[in-house]
Amino acid sequence: MSDFPFLSILTLLPLVGAVVVAAIPRRKSELAKTVALAWSLVVLVLSIFMWIAFKVGGDRFQFHESYQWIPSWDARFTFAADGIALVMLMLIAVLTPVVILASWHDVDGDDKRSAPVYFALLLAFEFTMIGVFAAADIFLFYVFFEVMLIPMYFIIGSFGGARRQYAAVKFFLYSLVGGLFMLASVIGLWVVGGHTFDFTHLLQSVSSIDQNTSRWLFLGFFVAFAIKAPFFPFHTWLPDAGGAAPAGAAALLVGVMDKVGTFGILRYCLPLFPEASRWFAPAALVLAVIGILYAALLAIGQNDLKRLVSYTSIAHFGFIGIGIFAFTTQGGTGSVLYMVNHGLATGLLFIVVGMYVARRGSSLVSDFGGAGKLTPVLAGVLFFAGLASLALPGTAPFVSEFLVLIGTFTVHKAYAVIATVGIVLAAAYVLWMVQRTTQGTLNPALEKVPAMRKDITLREKVVVAPLILLLLLLGFYPKPVTDVINPAVEATMQDVGTTDPGPTAVTANGGVAR
């Protein structure tokens, strides 16, 4: 089973799907939607098989495949997945069908917008996402890193809401600028790293790079990833993009695409430039901690639901950031788990917000008020998504946030303590948002909107159910996922050259182990 070329097939499958869906004539939009959904489900099934085939505790990189591409540069189509990539691949495979189903009526009733194109773009986006996580050749990774902008650019620019052009361009340019920094580093790495782009080869040769060069190369990658993630102060494109994108696409944008940034740091910056990573860590930690508090305060102050959720994500990326740069097993595993859980939780939040926005025709908080009276179940789902977002125990994000904070605390007490203040702010932005939209006296304008009188539909139930189930399941039993992530993170920490600190107090009975 493990000889099966999972990663190349998984990468290409959605691309073929995108071409097929795009070829369907516009008047058969229902067919296009159905094919897109079925296609994404096939990808999901294949991913599940891959998950089963992955040997926990086996090789760090599995499903290795390599095909010739540009021999003179030694750039190859090399795919491989460690535990970190595996969980991200699973996340995109789960979210895509959910988002496709959630976006079912997004382009209905608009002559200017073509359903086949929209759903083809979603599948194309899935293709680039899988590619970027599955690549084990740095040049291939770079190509996917840039190509993934294209479908999202068109989704935002052609299918988004108000100010979509501005948001799409801003999104594109920010990413492109970051990408150029990375390109410089990629080329630099090729030059000093032994004229190869192969990740495993580079891992062995990077130790010979001198300290200064290594720091510059790190910076090139880091800037690209920090813009993508995004970390404070490179974040301002995200609220615009998240606010303008259709809600389902925003779920993919924030839930998966932004993780390429944090994934990239873990996968490329830390192992390839261990000394530089340690050298830059204090700065990265400060940015991350500022991001947690700053973005949370901004989220409290937002009057647009989609922008609000975007800001909460920036705060969450701050948590991921401190977990990565704490260089402890708990922090690192917590961060990767955070990427998965945040994808599920914020994905759900964006999707539910999208359901409200679709009903109301507005994403402004002030256009709601007391909506729970009209749509009690939908309000309940919004509340649940909010709870997951504030990392309540029992939902998956609690485990990751706890791991990040406890792992950071063992090495950087002050940062962890300041970051913990973020959990109060998280409660504030979630509960205030819930209060202003669903609680309190019913906004009279809301009653006059016929669509607001309809509570959650069957399709919408099918959309949210898997996410709710996963959030609960991983909230009580996260072990299947942490077991996959943990060895990869431990290997990464070994690359960085750090070990977890032991307990600082020796107990009276001579030991502390359980």
Next chain:
Amino acid sequence: MEQSVEFAQATGTLSGIWLLVAIPLASAAILLFLGKRADKWGHWLGVLAVAASFVLGLIFFIKLGSLDAAHRSAELSMWDFIAVGKLHVDFGLLFDPLSGVFVLLITGVGSLIHLYAVGYMEHDPGRRKFFGYFNLFVAAMLLLVLGNNYVMLYFGWEGVGLASYLLISFWYNRPAAATAGKKAFLMNRVGDTGLAIAIFLMFSTLGSTQFSDVFNGVSALSGTTVLILGLLLLLGAAGKSGQFPLQAWLPDAMEGPTPVSALIHAATMVTAGVYLIARSNHIFSANHALQTIVVSVGAFTLLMGCIIGSAKDGIKRVLAWSTVSQIGYMFLGVGLGGGAYALAIIHLLAHGFFKANMFLGAGSVMHGMHDEEDIRRFGGLHKHMRWTWLTFMMGWLAIIGIPPLSGFFSKDPIIEAAYSRGDWTSWLFGTAALLGAGLTAFYMTRLFVLTFHGPERYTEQNKHPHESPFIMTVPLMLLALGSIVVGFLISRHSAIPEWLAPVTGEGEHDPVMNKYLISILVLVVSVAGAGLAWALFSKGTALQEQPAGAVVTAARRNLYTDAFNEAVFERPGIYLTRALVYLDNKGIDGLVNGIAAGVGGGSGRLRRLQTGFVRSYALSMLTGAVLVVGAFLAIQLGWLA
């Protein structure tokens, strides 16, 4: 203190302790997910689930009692919750004398209040949802007291916070209820950060969050670490238990339905802070300064609650401040340490009964008075509500400490213990507790007299008060009986201190005054306070708020604590957010856009240019990508062939 803490594995009957949590949790899930389909019978399932947990709890409790004292505990590890690096957290439970007592209180009083709520919520369209939340609360609370490590405790801790939020803002279309729920959750989260950081500190110093490891490791910690650890835990405890400086949410929590106030904001959840300190007694007993701080918080809060409670006119508000004050007594007790841990738990049990009784009594009064809450508009109700009056009287006598009711036997020893600290602080804390007893008698008597005696002062719509149905009065009777029986039990022998000794330790000093003198003083002060209130209010009171001196005005304004919070936290917080939103839009974003514009020359031109430019760039990239993939496919196919 030096002997090591070990818990026995759960075997036989006791390995079923997970059912205690699982049954109410499953019931909550059914009620919440089945939706309207469960409307007809949902409330009975809710009652049944808690009653089943009670019966099981009783069986386990008896079973636990049959074990010999050294092995009187049952630890059950269900699954690995978190196992990353050196961090191992069990999804594990611990049933020992302390958690056993709490289980009986939560499920016992919980069953009665669930039963009462069947009647109280009869006409509410959301009754099924209410019972779903109620069951969720019971499950979370049981997890809180049954967890065998601090992460499990935190799990339940946040769970009860959620349930409390849901139930306070149960009538979420009332802005006041929605705001009160949010306030409760936020203030609790402030406390929760303390508990969370305490857990981080335990792991980083001792490498474990397991109770047994932490308790055995305390002796290896430096004095400063123990002090910090204890203060962090105290912050968490103060948040959940409505102690100074995090007390402001508790009175507002009365916006929820009355059974909620009785169960969550009087009898059980708000005592979680007391549980946390009693459970962590190894930490608190290891540092005298820490204990002094806990005692100070308790003494200060108990007086604060009394003073504010004396000035309030809403029946539930008075009871809420009285809860703040009574938990102050419990904090005083756990802060004193040694044998006083057990005294605090006894008072907690006694309070659970009499306060639940009075809250439900208040609910019964409101039920018969068109939801009127203002005690100035009551009076003479003893003629109309015999059962409510009689049962409320038991609660009233119990809380003001008239023998032979429970409050006398539970509060008096705490006051004695406060006088036994062994240094000059004995006088300070003992006298504060004594003064509190007098004030408690005063405001509770004021409440009782204005409600049930004196002239009738009803509003037009409340001309005909009526007694509540049996489904509501029977729980009242049982709870009133509880006040009597519990009082009898604790007056007769020292069963509870002995029962708790393996967990909390024992030992006491001699008081600075004669024991009997203290008891007599407590009685005299209480009777005087009650007598004064009776004399002042038996003729009724003014229907509107009268102008008053500085002290009464301050008490009416909650001693300006709310004003302080608003001025220092809320308003600056709002300004800060607004300023940041402005800064982010104009400053940081503007800066980045400005740089981009500067590079391209003229932002307007750039934007127009960009739009066209990016589109074509994106298209060419797309073409390129398709070509690349096409080439890849060709190579792939060729290679395969």
